[in-house]
Amino acid sequence: MAELASKINRRLEYWTTRLELSQAELFFAVFLVFSFLSGVQAHLMPAVYPLTTQITDFLLLVVCLPILYFIHQKHQDFRLLWWVAVTYWGTFFIEVAGVATGRIFGVYHYGATMWIQWLDVPLVIALNWTLLILATNDLAARFLSSPLLAAVVASALIALYDLCIEPVAVALDYWQWAGGIIPTQNYIAWSLVALFFSIPLQLLQIRFRHPLLPIYAGAQLVFFLLLLLFF
DSSP: OHHHHHHHHHHHHHHHHHHTOOHHHHHHHHHHHHHHHHHHHHHHOTTTHHHHHHSHHHHHHHHHHHHHHHHHHHHOOHHHHHHHHHHHHHHHHHHHHHHHHSSSSOSEEEOSSSOOEETTEEHHHHHHHHHHHHHHHHHHHTTOSOHHHHHHHHHHHHHHHHHHHHHHHHHTTSEEEGGGOOOHHHHHHHHHHHHHHHHHHHHTTOOOOOTHHHHHHHHHHHHHHHHHTTO
16 A cells, blocks of 8 residues: 555656646646546437436536636735736626627527526636636747737737637537627637737736646647537
């Protein structure tokens, strides 16, 4: 047993060092990946699918809020808290205007899958977009030294990300488009929205980068791509 415990500790030390995560963050990263992969299976099993659609909001909160906690714990940059608050409510009310008018993203409405809604928009959806904007900025900043260029690339990555998830999101009744057609306007608008919030994040040099961000975005993307094979 002692030898097994020692071996486990060595593996934990290896992965925490390699991924630049604490043990708590590493365990959460495993939970994060497991949650999205098990979510694929849950969406494909008729017996549990109805329950799965009822707890989507809760599951997103369970994975999103700890990431923000770990980021803040690492950097202690209170400007990030302000940025998150502004970005969350900013994207939320942009969605409210988009749903109400159909002029920003196109004509669409949210389904009942995410059922905790206000003004016909799920409260959790803006939290997901906030995390994704952080994640794409983290990824862009890893390869680009120019803050402005990183913001531009991050906004383009958001559009590509949305392009991948839209067909599955519609199939799962997260939201529906008028006529069943996803307009190009949607991708352009989300890219501009992401750029608007990415520029201050980068130019003010707010400390936000964390290994959990690309893991979150990657796990969610794999979730949608795997389900795309079945829908």
